[in-house]
Amino acid sequence: MTLAASAVEDRAPVRLAGATRPELFRALAEVGVPDRERNMRVSQLWHWIYHRGAREFSAMRNIARPLLEKLAERHDLQRPEIVAEQLSADGTRKWLLRMAPAFPGDRGAEIECVYIPESDRGTLCVSSQVGCTLNCAFCHTGTMPLVRNLTAAEIVGQVLIARDRLGDFPGGTPPSDGLAPSGEGVRAVSNIVFMGMGEPLYNYPAVRDAIGILTDGEGLSLSKRRITVSTSGVVPEMERLGAECGTMLAVSLHATNNGLREKLVPLNRKYPIERLLQACRDYPGASNARRITFEYVMLKGVNDTPAEARALVRLLKGVPAKINLIPFNPWPGSPFECSDWETIERFSEIIFNAGYASPVRTPRGRDILAACGQLKSESEKLRARARMMLEASLIVGQD
Ligand code: SAH
Ligand code: SF4
Numbered sequence: 001m002t003l004a005a006s007a008v009e010d011r012a013p014v015r016l017a018g019a020t021r022p023e024l025f026r027a028l029a030e031v032g033v034p035d036r037e038r039n040m041r042v043s044q045l046w047h048w049i050y051h052r053g054a055r056e057f058s059a060m061r062n063i064a065r066p067l068l069e070k071l072a073e074r075h076d077l078q079r080p081e082i083v084a085e086q087l088s089a090d091g092t093r094k095w096l097l098r099m100a101p102a103f104p105g106d107r108g109a110e111i112e113c114v115y116i117p118e119s120d121r122g123t124l125c126v127s128s129q130v131g132c133t134l135n136c137a138f139c140h141t142g143t144m145p146l147v148r149n150l151t152a153a154e155i156v157g158q159v160l161i162a163r164d165r166l167g168d169f170p171g172g173t174p175p176s177d178g179l180a181p182s183g184e185g186v187r188a189v190s191n192i193v194f195m196g197m198g199e200p201l202y203n204y205p206a207v208r209d210a211i212g213i214l215t216d217g218e219g220l221s222l223s224k225r226r227i228t229v230s231t232s233g234v235v236p237e238m239e240r241l242g243a244e245c246g247t248m249l250a251v252s253l254h255a256t257n258n259g260l261r262e263k264l265v266p267l268n269r270k271y272p273i274e275r276l277l278q279a280c281r282d283y284p285g286a287s288n289a290r291r292i293t294f295e296y297v298m299l300k301g302v303n304d305t306p307a308e309a310r311a312l313v314r315l316l317k318g319v320p321a322k323i324n325l326i327p328f329n330p331w332p333g334s335p336f337e338c339s340d341w342e343t344i345e346r347f348s349e350i351i352f353n354a355g356y357a358s359p360v361r362t363p364r365g366r367d368i369l370a371a372c373g374q375l376k377s378e379s380e381k382l383r384a385r386a387r388m389m390l391e392a393s394l395i396v397g398q399d
Helices: 003-010 021-030 035-051 065-074 152-165 204-215 235-245 258-264 273-281 306-315 341-353 366-372 377-395
Strands: 081-087 093-098 110-117 122-125 191-194 227-231 248-252 292-298 321-327
Touching: 021 035, 021 065, 081 152, 093 152, 110 152, 122 152, 152 204, 204 227, 204 235, 227 235, 227 292, 235 248, 235 273, 248 273, 292 341, 306 341, 321 341
Parallel strands: 122 191, 191 227, 227 248, 248 292, 292 321
Antiparallel strands: 081 093, 093 110, 110 122
């Protein structure tokens, strides 16, 4: 690597909303803050950015103006751009977000982020990549042409936007048109699920850094137990996730034998069911009190027989598991249909009788999803995706 290249890589990012502590440290070094002061200044910036939700350097009242001016010359506290916001009658909110251009001429990748308020929690479903390379047969994201990893800042940016819009930072005003969870000390955004676009464990370093920022007790302070990372089964990264991040795990199983799972989730050829389940048994921190969620998409005539429900129960014996059945969300040209409601009920009853509680949840936010149909066609993929995200995230019950 040339000196010039390493100098560029070592520079702090322009946008400091979403930055890690080392990145803030670098930003301070670049503007000439002496070494001995930097840790203290990092803590101050951290508090303002993540605890207080500052969007301008000038709001940071306990930091001297000349330093703030120097920071503002090179950096900003902008979030991804909100292209559209939609609100469902039941309080579900959906944002279409445009990331800053990643290279000259880039229009900026677009992703969606969905917020689902319930009485005792507020769940935000975030994306980890734009598109996905894994091509699961039933998933629309896999067909998107553009694929890139989101940075940790872009992942955290989704949470900052939700907190901004929901008035969830100190002194913020909750929107008058929305619903929020109630109860002592419950934040509007109390839970995060990595169930938006992308495979989080194919973007592990950024996901890990983002989780570090989200769970830092001096900032956003989200509980690790209230963050769930969903994977299609990237076995080698699962242990790291548990050991380094300590979050809850959800696994997209969708089939009970390798033949079918290979067709639905092609990654199964690399990491077959036996290896995947072993990685679940070994997942650091998994216990009956901290169960792994197994997602199972209900595909008509494909994986929805009572025999498969029984096979699922047998397969998960000895694994601390919960099972969530996800009604399939069709998208234009998708080769599958959603199982009939009676079929889902029969399947769910077998699972219930085996000791797993209420595995299907009623989807919400259908009205804004329908309203999405009125958007321009270039947003079509995002529409299908958002529908999926909403339902999938609703179905994962978090304790
Ligand atoms: N890539 C990760 C996380 C994002 S997908 C993963 O695959 O786990 C979140 C969940 O939605 C996964 O369980 C995924 O299998 C499921 N899903 C994808 N497309 C779907 C669709 N069209 N209908 C219902 N669920 C879908
Ligand atoms: Fe990627 Fe998950 Fe969709 Fe599979 S289901 S293509 S892993 S986003």
